[in-house]
Amino acid sequence: MGCFPCFDSRMGEEEEEELYYGKGGARGGGNGGGALSAAAAAASSSSGVGGGGWEGTSTAAPRVEKISAGARGRGNATVKKELSALKDANGNVISAQTFTFRQLAAATRNFREECFIGEGGFGRVYKGRLDGTGQIVAIKQLNRDGTQGNKEFLVEVLMLSLLHHQNLVNLVGYCADGDQRLLVYEYMPLGSLEDHLHDLPPDKVPLDWNTRMKIAAGAAKGLEYLHDKAQPPVIYRDFKSSNILLGEDFHPKLSDFGLAKLGPVGDKSHVSTRVMGTYGYCAPEYAMTGQLTVKSDVYSFGVVLLELITGRKAIDSTRPHVEQNLVSWARPLFNDRRKLPKMADPGLEGRYPMRGLYQALAVASMCIQSEAASRPLIADVVTALSYLASQKYDPNTTPSSKKAGGGEAGRALSRNDEAGSSGHKSPSSKDSPREQQLPGILNDRERMVAEAKMWGENWREKRRAAATTSSNAQVSLDSPTETG
Structure with missing residues (x-):
């Protein structure tokens, strides 16, 4: 990945304005056309434990615009003024629920x-x-010593008041x-993905393969919503x-949308900004030049996917020097x-599908390409990972050897080398989707990604066909990981 320049992990002053508010867009299937989506309304209420995950159907994401320059002010009146300016498509003022500091102190038993x-x-x-x-919530108390507390606070409130998806956390208020900013x-009861991947206590069982692919597919869908549904696109910037x-x-x-930024529009290829984020996850072109695109998020996603597959940290100073950067x-x-089987997390103890491992590594490899143009769009990543997540692995019926190159793993590798493929079954196999011969000019990694994408598309086509031929069948046109 090369050497990156030093950069702060917190919001800093930037050359251009980057706080935004917007107008709530219409939600597909809802009454009232351009009315504010039910998800945004739910965010301003406190009913239901955890705020209730948004499980709606298709969405027309809100249109997002820049907030006024007054957002740079640090006064309480300025913050409240900016938040009160948030309106939906019909001009109605909208906002998340407001709490007093006394209420939140009581909720946390005085922190x-x-x-x-x-x-x-x-x-x-x-x-x-x-x-x-009685609603259970997570309350983040911003550090009052931070130089950009109001700025990060406003970005978080405004972004999450406007953007709603089942793979984005709900803002309650x-x-x-x-000078308090909370x-x-x-409340997300299982904590963060990091908690389940790194520095596990001896009594904690590592995530199994199916769960890892489910998490990867769901997280990719969250990014897809930001990149492809929001207008203009939103770059997460801290994946x-x-x-x-x-x-x-x-x-x-x-x-944590404090670093989120609107992406380029029109004929612009990127937005230029001060480099912010976390070392080990930032795309090289962004870290070196400050030029930000949606492909910067794709790179960061690739790093997280590698973490899921390998169980390693993005940066781990406890490992030998050549292994510290994932x-x-x-x-x-x-x-x-x-060497690919050796990349699997030892915590999996060999319990993973060899073909699925190859394909997941192929997707990760394409996401972390040095050149941004060589990385796939997040929509293609979603298609590939949704298919992989749908292929449930049963370690009791398809055992994999713990030793790389031995047993089932060795036989799979041998077949792969002979066929020059990613380890998938032949096109005549009855239990795999329709497969086609891909152009020979593609290298192995590109071919594996293309195959995974193609299988996912073919799998969805079969689901659609099943839904139309059976009047009683209620088959989701999306992957079974849509809620995971």
Whole structure:
């Protein structure tokens, strides 16, 4: 990945304005056409534990515009003025629920240590219970010593008040009393993905293969919503395992939108901004030049996908020097098929499908390409990973050897080398989707990604056909991981 320049992990002053508010767009299937979506209305209420995950159908994402320059002010009146300016498509004022500092102090028992559940670059997070409703929430208290507290606070509130998807965390409300800045989210009971991948206690069971692919597909769908549904696109800019929160049944949601930024529009290819983010996850072209595109997020996604597959951290100073940077360690291994099984997380203990491992590594490899233009669109990543997540692996029926190159793994590698393929079954196999011969000019990694995408598309076509031929069949046209 090369050497990156030093950059802050918190919001800094930038050359151009980057705070935004917008107009709520219409939601597909809802009454009232351009009315504010039910998800945004739900965000301003406090009914239901955790705020309730948004499980709606298709969405027409809100149109997002720049906020006024006054957002740079640090006064409480300025913050409240900017938040009160948030309107829907019909001009009606909308906002998340407002809380007093006294209410949130009571919810966290005066921010006691036993309620503390984590800390990020912007502040400490506490678990709380709201009086009256009994709703369980996560309350983030922004660090008042931060130089850009109001700025990050406004971005978070405004973005999450406008953007709603089942793979984005719900904002319940906020507090802007005096110099206090607190954000109230739905509570995600399983913590972050990082909690389940790294530094596990001896009694904690590592995530199994099916759960890892489910999380990867769901997180990719969250990015797809930001990149392809929001107008203009939203660049997340801080995609990492600690920002992927997990709900019941390991349902993933993206959180912490303080660094989110609107993407390029019209004939612009990128937006230029000060480099912000987390070392190890930033795309090289962004880290070196400050030029930001949606492909910058795709790179960061590739790093997280590698974390899911390998169980390694993006940056791990406890490993030998050549292995400390996950991307730098992985790239040479992609060129030798015999070494691919060695990249699997030892915590899986060999319980993973060899073909699925190859395809997941292929997707990760394409996402972390040095050149942004060589990386796939997030929509293609979603298609490939949705298919992989739908192929449930049963370790009891398809055992894989713990030793790379031995047993079933060795036989699979042998077949792959002979066929020059990614390890999938022949086109005549009855239990695999229709497969086609791909152009010989594609290298192995490109071919594996193309195959995974093609299988996913063919699988969806079969689902659609089944839905239209059976009047009683209620078959989702999306993948079974749509809610995970």
